Amino acid sequence: AKSSEGWHWTPSGGLVAGIPSKGVIQPSQNIKQSDAVFDVIVIGAGYTGLTATRDLTTSGVKTLLLEGRDRIGGRTWSSNIDGYPYEMGGTWVHWFQPHVYRELSRYGMINELVHSTDFTKKHNYFSFATRSGRRTMSHEEEDEMFSRAMQKFVNVDGNFGKTVMPFPFDAYWNKNVLKYANLSVADRIAQIRHDLSEDERHAIESFVLLCSGGTAQNSAFLDFLRWWAAGNYDYRTLLDTIIVFKLKCGQSEFARRFFNEALATSNLAYSFNTVISRVDSTNNTVRVTTRDGRAFQAKRVICTAPLNVLSKIAFNPPLLAEKTEASKLKHVNQCVKVHAEIKDPEMRSWSGVTYPDNKLVIGLADGKTPAGYTHCVFFGCDANHIHAEENIDETLKAVKKFAPMDVNRLVFHNWSKDEFAEGAWVWYRPGMEVKYLEALRRRQGAVLFANSDWAAGGWRSFIDGAIQSGTEAALTVRGELQGESRASHL
Ligand code: FAD
Numbered sequence: 001a002k003s004s005e006g007w008h009w010t011p012s013g014g015l016v017a018g019i020p021s022k023g024v025i026q027p028s029q030n031i032k033q034s035d036a037v038f039d040v041i042v043i044g045a046g047y048t049g050l051t052a053t054r055d056l057t058t059s060g061v062k063t064l065l066l067e068g069r070d071r072i073g074g075r076t077w078s079s080n081i082d083g084y085p086y087e088m089g090g091t092w093v094h095w096f097q098p099h100v101y102r103e104l105s106r107y108g109m110i111n112e113l114v115h116s117t118d119f120t121k122k123h124n125y126f127s128f129a130t131r132s133g134r135r136t137m138s139h140e141e142e143d144e145m146f147s148r149a150m151q152k153f154v155n156v157d158g159n160f161g162k163t164v165m166p167f168p169f170d171a172y173w174n175k176n177v178l179k180y181a182n183l184s185v186a187d188r189i190a191q192i193r194h195d196l197s198e199d200e201r202h203a204i205e206s207f208v209l210l211c212s213g214g215t216a217q218n219s220a221f222l223d224f225l226r227w228w229a230a231g232n233y234d235y236r237t238l239l240d241t242i243i244v245f246k247l248k249c250g251q252s253e254f255a256r257r258f259f260n261e262a263l264a265t266s267n268l269a270y271s272f273n274t275v276i277s278r279v280d281s282t283n284n285t286v287r288v289t290t291r292d293g294r295a296f297q298a299k300r301v302i303c304t305a306p307l308n309v310l311s312k313i314a315f316n317p318p319l320l321a322e323k324t325e326a327s328k329l330k331h332v333n334q335c336v337k338v339h340a341e342i343k344d345p346e347m348r349s350w351s352g353v354t355y356p357d358n359k360l361v362i363g364l365a366d367g368k369t370p371a372g373y374t375h376c377v378f379f380g381c382d383a384n385h386i387h388a389e390e391n392i393d394e395t396l397k398a399v400k401k402f403a404p405m406d407v408n409r410l411v412f413h414n415w416s417k418d419e420f421a422e423g424a425w426v427w428y429r430p431g432m433e434v435k436y437l438e439a440l441r442r443r444q445g446a447v448l449f450a451n452s453d454w455a456a457g458g459w460r461s462f463i464d465g466a467i468q469s470g471t472e473a474a475l476t477v478r479g480e481l482q483g484e485s486r487a488s489h490l
Pocket residue numbers: 043044045046047048049066067068069072073074075076088089090091092093242274275276277304305306309313335337415420421423424425426450451452453461462463464466
């Protein structure tokens with residue numbers, strides 16, 4: 001089915017809004033009149049909400065899943081064009097990400113993993129275009145340059161970050177790490193500038209902005225340190241973990257496994273195209289009101305709306321002041337992700353950077369399309385930001401700045417203008433994590449707040465963090481409700 005979200009451009013068809021996805025749920029709702037009061041209402045059907053919903057329904061908890069979009073997956077979803085999945089958001093997973101890998105294993109999907117990279121074709125090189133000029137290098141030289149530069153960037157402790165952050169899933173274990181809480185990426189680059197070649201500086205900036213989706217000034221250094229630690233303090237391992245292994249069937253197929261398992265229990269009621277506007281709590285009952293005036297009640301609510309849109313929902317009692325403040329301040333990630341089908345099978349081994357004078361910063365070959373062409377994916381950020389659908393010519397120009405390319409198709413989702421996300425994966429501003437994280441994670445009475453944006457673990461901001469967060473919330477709620485029902489039988 002076609003989602004109303006996403007954009008598709010071809011030279012003959014022009015720009016079309018909406019793309020097909022396995023994540024679209026039809027019929028869009030299954031609520032019966034008799035469904036008056038639920039055990040739990042889960043707001044949001046991203047991986048956090050899907051995991052919580054699956055875990056609750058399979059434990060016998062009557063759950064209502066409410067989602068503003070026409071599909072599951074939230075910031076992770078794939079379009080299926082001619083049977084080929086283009087990932088609009090979350091894509092890459094790895095066995096070093098424990099929560100997501102456990103789920104892949106549980107659903108028997110380990111053999112669905114494929115490489116984005118394939119270094120066997122003719123254009124097997126990296127293009128590097130900066131203010132110092134344009135040149136190409138081998139992927140080995142590329143890795144060597146980025147690795148050297150990133151080591152300088154993270155080496156705040158003479159031990160490449162291992163001393164200050166020995167446990168990425170317990171990031172403040174060494175309290176000395178808090179010294180870096182207010183440091184921006186730009187501040188850190190300034191500290192080591194004397195020791196950086198122009199190439200290394202461009203390498204750091206382009207790679208870190210790929211990770212943060214922000215600007216060097218507004219992106220926190222601490223978030224990068226955590227990614228680095230979770231990636232085993234090694235550039236190549238970090239790359240393998242965050243940008244190499246994806247699902248052949250597409251993320252939406254994975255997300256469906258959660259949804260289908262929940263549905264099969266008969267404990268799941270759901271409604272899509274259902275935007276939540278209010279959440280009112282009284283005496284252990286929570287009333288959730290939709291923008292179109294419907295109201296539902298439950299004993300508990302798990303709200304999974306992400307940081308940048310959380311404060312758009314009116315809560316009574318009101319959201320904690322810190323939650324509102326953080327949501328209004330917003331995280332910085334305005335990543336632009338654009339897929340291009342390139343009419344050249346030999347581009348399959350290519351990658352490149354054009355920085356800082358292009359609207360897209362990093363590009364890499366990501367697959368082979370059914371037509372036998374190369375699928376490349378390009379990333380931009382808040383610095384030099386572009387709304388791809390507003391100016392397709394400019395978007396095509398940005399793609400072609402990497403290398404001469406005959407573009408047969410563009411596919412993308414504008415996360416900045418997305419009313420249910422207003423940005424991509426979380427990347428905090430300097431100081432923001434330490435100031436707000438604990439409050440963001442805190443429940444308010446019968447309402448729990450779960451999302452990858454404030455997941456406890458090392459892979460916060462990833463699918464892994466979403467699954468971790470949804471697992472925790474479901475476990476808490478299930479324990480409370482099943483404790484209550486045991487007590488009422490006494
Ligand atoms: P979300 O997916 O945002 O889910 C929240 C849900 O709540 C959404 O479906 C939303 O529509 C709904 N909602 C919000 N407000 C309301 C409301 N008022 N009423 C009803 N519903 C509402 N992660 C990786 O692991 N690997 C990657 O390669 C990767 N790449 C990424 C690339 C991009 C471009 C983006 C955007 C993200 C990427 N991520 C990646 C991050 C990953 O996608 C997210 O961390 C994860 O999907 C977040 O899941 P979530 O359920 O916590 O939040």
